[in-house]
Amino acid sequence: MSAVAVSFENSKAWVLIDCAEATQHALLHSELTLYHLEAICITHLHGDHCYGLPGLISSMALNARKAPLKLIAPRAVIQFVQSCFTLTEVRLSFDLITIALEEINEKLPLECCDIETIALQHRVPSVGYKLTEKCIPRKLRIAKLQQDGIASGGHYNLLQKGQDVQYQGQWLQSDDYSFYSWQPRVAIICGDNEKPALLSQAIQGVDLLVHEATFTASDLHRVGFHTGHSDAKRVAQFAQTHQVPMLALTHFSVRYHGEGMLQPLVEEAAFYYSGKLIIAQDGLVVDIPKQKQIEGS
Numbered sequence: 271m272s273a274v275a276v277s278f279e280n281s282k283a284w285v286l287i288d289c290a291e292a293t294q295h296a297l298l299h300s301e302l303t304l305y306h307l308e309a310i311c312i313t314h315l316h317g318d319h320c321y322g323l324p325g326l327i328s329s330m331a332l333n334a335r336k337a338p339l340k341l342i343a344p345r346a347v348i349q350f351v352q353s354c355f356t357l358t359e360v361r362l363s364f365d366l367i368t369i370a371l372e373e374i375n376e377k378l379p380l381e382c383c384d385i386e387t388i389a390l391q392h393r394v395p396s397v398g399y400k401l402t403e404k405c406i407p408r409k410l411r412i413a414k415l416q417q418d419g420i421a422s423g424g425h426y427n428l429l430q431k432g433q434d435v436q437y438q439g440q441w442l443q444s445d446d447y448s449f450y451s452w453q454p455r456v457a458i459i460c461g462d463n464e465k466p467a468l469l470s471q472a473i474q475g476v477d478l479l480v481h482e483a484t485f486t487a488s489d490l491h492r493v494g495f496h497t498g499h500s501d502a503k504r505v506a507q508f509a510q511t512h513q514v515p516m517l518a519l520t521h522f523s524v525r526y527h528g529e530g531m532l533q534p535l536v537e538e539a540a541f542y543y544s545g546k547l548i549i550a551q552d553g554l555v556v557d558i559p560k561q562k563q564i565e566g567s
C-alpha cells in the first residue's frame with residue numbers, strides 16, 4: 271500500500287506522499303506524530319494511493335488538531351474527501367487547505383521543504399513530487415567578517431539565521447557572511463508511471479528517487495502495457511543513465527508476495543543499476559547522506 275513519509279533533520283514538520291488504506295495504522299508503528307504533519311500530497315486518484323485520507327484526516331480532528339493541514343491532490347480526490355466528510359458529518363477542528371494538482375504551475379513553499387510536481391504517464395494523470403530540504407543550519411564566514419572589520423555581536427546571530435542586518439549604517443547580506451552547513455537534499459517520490467524518461471529534466475542533482483517497479487520486464491510483457499506501470503529494468507536503466515545515487519523501488523505486484531518471490535525483480539534491478547538500490551517494505555526508513563557545503567561556495 272502506497273504511503274511515503276518524508277521527515278527532515280532540522281524541522282519537526284513532515285510530509286506524506288500518498289495515503290493508501292491503513293496508512294494511519296502504519297503511522298502508529300513509526301516515530302512520526304500527526305500533530306506535525308504539514309502536508310499530504312497525493313500522486314493520482316487510484317484508490318490504492320488515497321483511500322486512507324478520510325480516516326487519517328478525521329483522526330486528526332478527533333485529536334483536536336488546530337494547525338492547518340495542506341492537502342495537495344487531484345481535484346477529484348479533494349472532492350472525494352470533502353464528500354466523505356459531508357456525508358458522514360465530520361467537522362474538522364482545523365483548516366484543511368486544499369490545493370488541486372491541476373492548478374499548480376510553480377514551486378510550492380512549505381515550512382520544511384519546497385515542493386515541485388512532475389507530470390508522469392499512467393492510466394490517469396499522475397505526478398512525481400520533488401522535495402528540496404529547507405531549514406538547514408548556517409555557519410558564519412568568520413574570516414570574511416573579520417576581514418571586513420565587522421565586530422562580533424548580536425548581528426552575528428542574525429546573519430547565521432539567514433537574516434540581513436544593518437551594521438554601522440550599512441546592510442550586511444546573510445548570504446555574504448554565512449553558508450549552509452550542508453547542501454539541501456533532494457528526493458523525488460513518484461506516483462504510478464510507465465515512462466521514467468519523463469523525469470529526465472528533474473532528476474539532475476537528486477539524491478534519492480522513489481519509483482514504482484510493479485513488474486519484472488518479462489512479466490510486464492506478458493501482462494501487457496495497458497496497466498500504465500513500469501518494470502524494474504526500465505527504472506533501473508533510467509537511474510543508471512542519470513547516475514542517481516539512491517533508487518528505492520516500490521509498489522510491487524501481488525504476484526511477488528511470498529518468500530523469495532521478489533528476488534527476480536531485485537536481481538533485474540541490480541543488473542542494470544549500480545548505485546544504492548533499496549527495495550521498499552513497510553516501515554523501512556531510508557537516510558539520505560549529507561554532502562558538506564564548503565565555505566566560500
Ligand SMILES: [Zn+2]
Nearest residue numbers: 314316392462
Ligand atoms: Zn495507479
